Structure formats: C-alpha cells, structure tokens
Amino acid sequence: QVRLVESGGGSVQAGGSLKLSCTPSTYLSGTYCLGWFRQAPGKEREGVATILSSGRTTYADSVKGRFTISQDNTKNTLYLQMNSLKPEDSGMYYCAAYWPAIWTWTCGSTVAEYRDWGQGTQVTVSS
Numbered sequence: 255q256v257r258l259v260e261s262g263g264g265s266v267q268a269g270g271s272l273k274l275s276c277t278p279s280t281y282l283s284g285t286y287c288l289g290w291f292r293q294a295p296g297k298e299r300e301g302v303a304t305i306l307s308s309g310r311t312t313y314a315d316s317v318k319g320r321f322t323i324s325q326d327n328t329k330n331t332l333y334l335q336m337n338s339l340k341p342e343d344s345g346m347y348y349c350a351a352y353w354p355a356i357w358t359w360t361c362g363s364t365v366a367e368y369r370d371w372g373q374g375t376q377v378t379v380s381s
Contacts, residue, residue, distance in 0.1 A: 256280055256370045258349050263375030270339050270379070276332040276349030276372060282307070286353050287361035289368060290323060290334045292377070294345035301363030302347070303334060310360055317343075339379045346374040 257279035266272055274290070282288075286307045293299040303323035304312045311323050322335040332349055350368035354361070362368075 256282070256351055258351060258370055258372035260347065260349050260372045260375040263347060263377045265378040265380065266339055268340055268379055268381050271335070271337045272339065272377060274334040274336070274347055274349075274375060274377075276334075278330055278332075278351070281330050282351070284353060285356045285358060286351060287358070287368075288323075288325065288332045289350050289361060289363065290332075291348045291350060291365065291368075292343075292345040293348070293374075294342075297345075299348070299365050301365075304361035304363055305332070306358065306361050312360060312363060314363070336377070339377075341379045341381045344377055344379045347377050348372055348374045 258276055260276050262274040289304040290302040291299050292302050302314050305323045320338045324333045350371045352369045
C-alpha cells in the first residue's frame with residue numbers, strides 16, 4: 255500500500271489559482287492511475303481529474319479548461335493546477351492511486367476503483 259500526502263490547499267477568492275501537490279511514499283512504477291477527487295460538505299466524493307502512468311489525462315466536465323493534472327516523473331509527485339476557481343470548487347481535495355490492468359488505456363474516475371488515498375487538503379473559494 256502506498257501512502258499519499260497532499261498539500262497546497264488554502265483559501266482564495268473566486269477567479270484565483272491554487273496548485274495542489276500529492277507525494278507518494280514510494281516511487282510508483284508499472285501501469286498506475288493517479289486521481290484527484292473532491293468532496294464538499296454534505297455531498298458525495300467526486301472525481302476531478304486522472305492521469306495514467308503513460309500521461310493520458312481525463313477531467314470532469316466541470317473543471318475542463320480550468321484545471322490541469324500533471325506528474326513530475328523525476329520526483330514522482332502529482333499536481334493539480336487550478337485556475338479560475340469558483341466557489342463551487344470548494345471542498346476537501348484528495349489524491350488517490352490504483353494499479354489497473356497493464357493494457358488499460360485510460361483511468362477510471364470513480365471512488366471505488368482507487369485503492370490508496372491521502373488524507374486530503376482543504377480548498378475554500380470565496381465569492
């Protein structure tokens with residue numbers, strides 16, 4: 255099991271930017287998926303963005319064009335660049351990982367698919 259540690263959350267006004275980081279406890283290898291999820295109070299956790307070890311990315315419709323997921327393969331760190339933030343982007347942001355079949359060409363975006371989770375970092379966007 256891999257331990258994941260998120261950082262970079264905070265409070266920002268609408269229209270602002272934040273960059274989240276997620277550092278795994280071990281170097282990730284093979285075919286793996288990393289994802290960012292968020293959960294607002296009283297709501298279910300939802301997928302925000304995913305990245306496959308090959309570099310293929312997916313985004314929720316609500317963040318397309320505003321958020322960018324990336325991975326620094328040298329440091330093995332996962333990032334989420336969030337621009338043009340809206341109040342509805344507020345919530346606890348989690349990074350997560352799982353190891354799919356080697357032939358997987360895109361990562362899943364549901365909570366149930368991910369095995370390892372971080373503790374989360376809070377993002378608050380004020381209007």
